Amino acid sequence: MHEEMQQVAQVAVPVERAKAASTLMADYSGRVTELARIRREAIEEAAAGGMSQSEIAAHLGVSRGRVGQLASQGPPPERAFFGTDLVTVSLGGKYEAGKSPEEMGEVIAREDLANFDHLRKLMGALKLDSQYEVIPPTGIVNLNRDNHVVVCGPRLSPIIAQVLEGDDNLRFQKDHAWHLVDLKTQEVYRSPMDEDGSAADVGYLARLPRLDGKGTFIYAAGIHAIGANGVVHYLENNLADLYRDVRTRRFSTLISCRYDPKTLEVIESKRVTPIYRHEA
Incomplete structure (x- = not known):
């Protein structure tokens, strides 16, 4: 036995x-x-x-x-993109607006909740269970664990901002507004929401290193919250091809999306930069 x-x-x-x-x-x-x-x-x-x-x-x-x-x-091979067991999706939390410090609770954007619902269905089709947790407004999140997806902009988490500094290819930056920059080509990607009010945004997708050096986690964030939904939409429609390209190695890329302003449902997403590989 x-x-x-x-x-x-x-x-x-x-x-x-x-x-x-x-x-x-x-x-x-x-x-x-x-x-x-x-x-x-x-x-x-x-x-x-x-x-x-x-x-x-x-x-x-x-x-x-x-x-x-x-x-x-x-399950299909691309299941390994997310992990091998129960996947935890960490969503960035904020304090409720318009309340006193004593009354303020932690909330997450409805775009992020919709994001988790899409991720849950995607991972369910891959025979993976999933759960979500809220990253407190302090931005403190445990990155040192397996089967982990983080959906949280760098402005909400200093830990995430620190990890993103290690990407030599793509970077979140801020002047009068947050935007993304391709450090290789110096091309700047601003959100159409900030430029002319269009129902479109740009998001960042990557597999990044854990702080303990013992693994990686999947990371998605938009210039605005809806940009992360565009990333998830891209994964829903391109995961098999992306997995064949990067497997479980570290990478980063940018995804643009258009969405319905009434329902906030993403209707189109596409990759706008190369897939930058962080490993030889």
Whole structure:
């Protein structure tokens, strides 16, 4: 018997043993799902590299028909973009306006709530559960954890602002208004909302390093809150291609979007800079 199962079997109190067994089963289930994803991705890579189904079948010791089944089982490869387990989405919080300091509570923009709903559905299709948390108005957020997405502008979090300083390609800057700059081309990207009031914005998408140096997190933010919705819209429609390009390596890019001013639903998004890779 496997050591972990032996430990569970030796728990003296029956209800605690049942609880431990359930926890271990959930862990094993998660591992099986991720292994199925890895296998599916490997088969797709082998096929893309020129191997026929018959050749792949011979290597795996299964029938040609079984290879076709394995290639469609498990979540799609791009699931790894977000993680392998429960994903936490951190949303930037603000104090309620128009109230005394004693009455002020922490709130998040409705655009951010809509963003989480879209992310939840996207990750659900990838067989990933998700939850959200509110970053307090102090901007203090724990970046040192796996399976983490942060949606919070640098003006709301000094920690995020510090991490963004490490991107040598793209940068948030402020003069009379916040904007984004491509440091390689010196091109400035301002929000149409600030320029002529158009229902459009620009957002930043990246995989950035954790402060402990032991991993990364996905980061999305707009010049305005709606810009992050444009980033999520881009992920909804381009995740598979983006994952094939960057996998789980660090990168950053800028996304422009247009939205319906009445519903705040994004109707178009597109990448406006190259995908800058932060690793060799």
